Amino acid sequence: MRLTDIDQLFTPSAVAVFGASDNEGSIGGMVFRNVLAGGFKGQCYPINPKYDQVAGQPCFSSLNELDKQIDLALIATPAECVPAILDQCGSFGVKAAVVHSAGFGEHGERGKALQEKMVEAARRNRIRVLGPNCLGVMRPQHGLNASVGQDLPRRGNVALVSQSGAICTAMIDWSEPRRVGFSAVVSLGAAADVDFGDILDYLALDTQTRCILLYVEGVRNARHFMSGLRAAARLKPVIIVKAGRHPAGTRAIKSHTGGFVGSPDVFRAVTDRAGVVQVANLDQLFAAAQVFGTRRRLSGDRIAIITNGGGPGVLAADRTVELGLSLAQLSDSTRQTLEQALPDYWSHGNPIDIIGDAPAERYRQALDACIADPEVDGVLCILAPLIFGDPVATAQQVIEASKGSRKPVLACWMGGNHVVEAQSLLSEHDVPHFDSPEAAVEAFSFLAIHQRNQKLLMQSPAPLSHEDPPDVEGARLIIEGVMAEGRKVLGTIEAKAILSAFRIPTMQAVLARTPNEALMAAEALGFPVVMKINSPDLEHKSDVDGVKLNIDDAQSVRRTFSEIVERAQRLRPEARLEGITVEHMVSSRSARELMIGVFRDKIFGPVIVFGAGGTKVEVLGDRALGLPPLNAFIIETMIDQTRVARLMGAFQQMPPMNRVALARILQRVSEMVCELPEIIAMDINPLIGNDKEVIAVDVRINVDYRPPQQPTYGHMAIHPYPGHLIERVQLPDGKDLVIRPIRPEDAEMEQEFVRGLSEQTKYFRFMQAIKELTPEMLVRFTQIDYDREMALIGVVEHDGGEVEVGVARYMSRPGGEACEFAIVVSDSWRNLGIGARLMRSLMQNARLRGFRLMEGEVLTANTRMLALVKSLGFRIESDPQDMAVKLVTKVL
Numbered sequence: 001m002r003l004t005d006i007d008q009l010f011t012p013s014a015v016a017v018f019g020a021s022d023n024e025g026s027i028g029g030m031v032f033r034n035v036l037a038g039g040f041k042g043q044c045y046p047i048n049p050k051y052d053q054v055a056g057q058p059c060f061s062s063l064n065e066l067d068k069q070i071d072l073a074l075i076a077t078p079a080e081c082v083p084a085i086l087d088q089c090g091s092f093g094v095k096a097a098v099v100h101s102a103g104f105g106e107h108g109e110r111g112k113a114l115q116e117k118m119v120e121a122a123r124r125n126r127i128r129v130l131g132p133n134c135l136g137v138m139r140p141q142h143g144l145n146a147s148v149g150q151d152l153p154r155r156g157n158v159a160l161v162s163q164s165g166a167i168c169t170a171m172i173d174w175s176e177p178r179r180v181g182f183s184a185v186v187s188l189g190a191a192a193d194v195d196f197g198d199i200l201d202y203l204a205l206d207t208q209t210r211c212i213l214l215y216v217e218g219v220r221n222a223r224h225f226m227s228g229l230r231a232a233a234r235l236k237p238v239i240i241v242k243a244g245r246h247p248a249g250t251r252a253i254k255s256h257t258g259g260f261v262g263s264p265d266v267f268r269a270v271t272d273r274a275g276v277v278q279v280a281n282l283d284q285l286f287a288a289a290q291v292f293g294t295r296r297r298l299s300g301d302r303i304a305i306i307t308n309g310g311g312p313g314v315l316a317a318d319r320t321v322e323l324g325l326s327l328a329q330l331s332d333s334t335r336q337t338l339e340q341a342l343p344d345y346w347s348h349g350n351p352i353d354i355i356g357d358a359p360a361e362r363y364r365q366a367l368d369a370c371i372a373d374p375e376v377d378g379v380l381c382i383l384a385p386l387i388f389g390d391p392v393a394t395a396q397q398v399i400e401a402s403k404g405s406r407k408p409v410l411a412c413w414m415g416g417n418h419v420v421e422a423q424s425l426l427s428e429h430d431v432p433h434f435d436s437p438e439a440a441v442e443a444f445s446f447l448a449i450h451q452r453n454q455k456l457l458m459q460s461p462a463p464l465s466h467e468d469p470p471d472v473e474g475a476r477l478i479i480e481g482v483m484a485e486g487r488k489v490l491g492t493i494e495a496k497a498i499l500s501a502f503r504i505p506t507m508q509a510v511l512a513r514t515p516n517e518a519l520m521a522a523e524a525l526g527f528p529v530v531m532k533i534n535s536p537d538l539e540h541k542s543d544v545d546g547v548k549l550n551i552d553d554a555q556s557v558r559r560t561f562s563e564i565v566e567r568a569q570r571l572r573p574e575a576r577l578e579g580i581t582v583e584h585m586v587s588s589r590s591a592r593e594l595m596i597g598v599f600r601d602k603i604f605g606p607v608i609v610f611g612a613g614g615t616k617v618e619v620l621g622d623r624a625l626g627l628p629p630l631n632a633f634i635i636e637t638m639i640d641q642t643r644v645a646r647l648m649g650a651f652q653q654m655p656p657m658n659r660v661a662l663a664r665i666l667q668r669v670s671e672m673v674c675e676l677p678e679i680i681a682m683d684i685n686p687l688i689g690n691d692k693e694v695i696a697v698d699v700r701i702n703v704d705y706r707p708p709q710q711p712t713y714g715h716m717a718i719h720p721y722p723g724h725l726i727e728r729v730q731l732p733d734g735k736d737l738v739i740r741p742i743r744p745e746d747a748e749m750e751q752e753f754v755r756g757l758s759e760q761t762k763y764f765r766f767m768q769a770i771k772e773l774t775p776e777m778l779v780r781f782t783q784i785d786y787d788r789e790m791a792l793i794g795v796v797e798h799d800g801g802e803v804e805v806g807v808a809r810y811m812s813r814p815g816g817e818a819c820e821f822a823i824v825v826s827d828s829w830r831n832l833g834i835g836a837r838l839m840r841s842l843m844q845n846a847r848l849r850g851f852r853l854m855e856g857e858v859l860t861a862n863t864r865m866l867a868l869v870k871s872l873g874f875r876i877e878s879d880p881q882d883m884a885v886k887l888v889t890k891v892l
Helices: 027-037 079-091 108-124 165-178 196-205 222-233 247-257 264-273 282-293 310-322 332-341 360-372 391-403 417-428 437-457 472-484 492-501 515-525 554-571 632-640 644-648 659-675 744-755 759-766 775-782 834-848 863-871
Strands: 014-018 043-047 072-075 096-099 128-130 136-139 144-147 155-162 182-187 211-216 238-242 277-279 302-307 378-383 409-413 509-512 529-534 547-551 579-584 592-601 605-612 623-626 679-689 694-696 699-703 727-730 736-741 789-798 801-812 818-825 853-859 875-879 882-891
Touching: 014 027, 027 043, 027 072, 027 144, 072 079, 079 096, 079 108, 108 128, 155 165, 155 196, 155 282, 165 182, 165 211, 165 282, 196 211, 196 222, 196 775, 211 282, 222 238, 222 437, 238 264, 238 282, 264 277, 264 437, 264 623, 277 282, 277 437, 282 437, 302 310, 302 360, 302 437, 310 378, 310 437, 332 360, 360 378, 360 391, 378 391, 378 437, 391 409, 391 417, 409 417, 409 437, 437 632, 472 492, 472 659, 472 699, 492 509, 492 529, 492 699, 509 515, 515 529, 515 554, 515 579, 529 554, 547 554, 554 579, 592 644, 592 659, 605 632, 605 659, 623 632, 632 644, 632 659, 659 679, 659 694, 736 834, 744 775, 744 789, 744 801, 759 818, 789 834, 801 834, 818 834, 834 863, 853 863, 863 875, 863 882
Parallel strands: 014 043, 014 072, 072 096, 096 128, 155 182, 155 211, 211 238, 238 277, 302 378, 378 409, 818 853
Antiparallel strands: 136 144, 136 182, 509 579, 529 547, 529 579, 592 605, 592 679, 605 623, 679 694, 679 699, 727 736, 736 789, 789 801, 801 818, 853 882, 875 882
């Protein structure tokens, strides 16, 4: 089962350069010379009907004249020629192309039309296209410089993917003195076909890549981006720098690439949920590359600081606190070790000031003690070039100590000329080093952020909880009724009915259309009461001073009714006034005012907001964002990110707030967002919480029609765990088989399943001899995206747990119309129809997801599998390139 189809972009054997020439200023000439100069081991052919020779090599007018098998086409011709060149490439079996040419989507309507023709030609010929208007791709290990850039960068294990070619060239130049090497460099350009998601899919499985750096300006396909990002982040660190965080930058991006840019706060929530690290600038991007390149990870955020000067240690400690990290509390045994090794006047705490006359051996003793301390998660060694000490000798000791450490060891050799040699030595031995204590602590924080975000990545919430299911259909009927009247804003009573359908406690509201009706409502609810204007045309009731609190007698009720209505009619005469809602006044000394909101980001879809509530919510800006679906872990993370969380504990003789009730409401809001794509905005403010309950006092909901043909959960950037696919069937021997989508926590069970397969079954499934799944394969197989891929496992109960007996999976092919499948059943559970049941469920799901074709590869010797797919209606053909393989396809 192939997981990527862009291999030829990175590992071609033969390359053709369309538009190659001897003209020094031509793009095609630069590309051709770069391929030759890079040391590419394969064949490179110039294609240009205007020349007989280019760079001393025979030049061909077309692929017809060349008549060679080409893997990768590099196109640097006028834009209008590109679609015809792709058609030519398709007739010769070319699988990938890089379009360096400009003049497409960035050049007005004519360019956009030409870009559409290019994409149509690429899809028609099943060619994956990088670009247009891109720098290209570099693969240093293969000597491939298919770019309009400079010389190939140093070989290494860092991959760089950028929407800006200029950023690529700058970072390559920047990396050389820092001794950062690259496994791949990719410039996406306009990304008309190949985008971040495709490249991330490849790099996730690339053995030469240990760390991935992304420069992102805008995202076009949120689902594809999130899917590729999460898949890569499950296997290796991904670090992102996001441009366009402010309006001026956003305008520049739109003029630069025509890309789409979402809210910076939303993008931060996206990267956190995807398990990646977002940094602020290119300096931090390289800093993160250094610390992640060592492959050492954190088990916590406790840092020990070793320094030969008090000032640098204080700066590092201050930055540690500012970033929310922890200064390690040294264990008693570590303190005793340091007491014996260090001078009497050392700092006796963390930061560990080992005094300005510290020789290299003293650094080593302190570092060894910290590495051995279970209370320490990582160590920063700082050296100021004082008259005493030897920077190079000290660096050598740090290098030796870090070799045997599983904990990250960072270095900060401050200064210039006196420490250059030592810094070079640290770089040579992969010890991350930084010019300032603050920069070093920031780099350490990236490891801590990665650890935290990886926990978020592991969450696979279902759209609905099983406890007290909501009345989804009833809520949907209310919304449909509102929209049938031509309204897009729900009234207070309607909005609270939606909350009630999802089991969210609300303050009862009674609609009164006359002063007397308001009085009767107040008497029924009990004084004091709150009175609010009710109008579908008023975004905020406070705009017309339409909320009055703490009304405690009958005369005040009727007088307030008239005042509110008259003021609203005067200030907003065009607004439709439906009356006044009357509610009982919540009066609790221990109450906290909170807010839960929902808004629709134009790129990433629905976003849930939590924070401090009340009238000053926009001014205070105390909020945390989360992408649905949420679960308990994500919800607690969101709450803890806010300042108002500190007010939820006991203080000033107030009991702690009921956080369990708050978390339950956030879970219900998540369910609402998942199940009701018609909701485009919601504002529950205030949400009053005390030690006993949390209740929605006021709510506003905006709705709109969902796009036609939108699949279930198609409005969300993250597909929830598809619990609706769980089914229970009975096998012929009477045992119950549960078929369900795989979950991340199934990793151990999946590994045991593969280990238990016979050698022949393993070979038939993986088309190679394996003993068990590698850690990378295990992550890739169990932590899946439920949108473009699916894995259904068959499990039976055994000794109070589950045992996997079979698994069937598919993955989307380019274009979204076809998917590729794979299936395997345990040898001891054959002849019970498990394979057929899994495949039928898999095909049904693929059909519902909109796939039209399912295809796969089966070894000719695997007669059982061939018989199974034949019984399911698959067409079986021999692979013309490998007679040991059968190609099987079925129209869904």
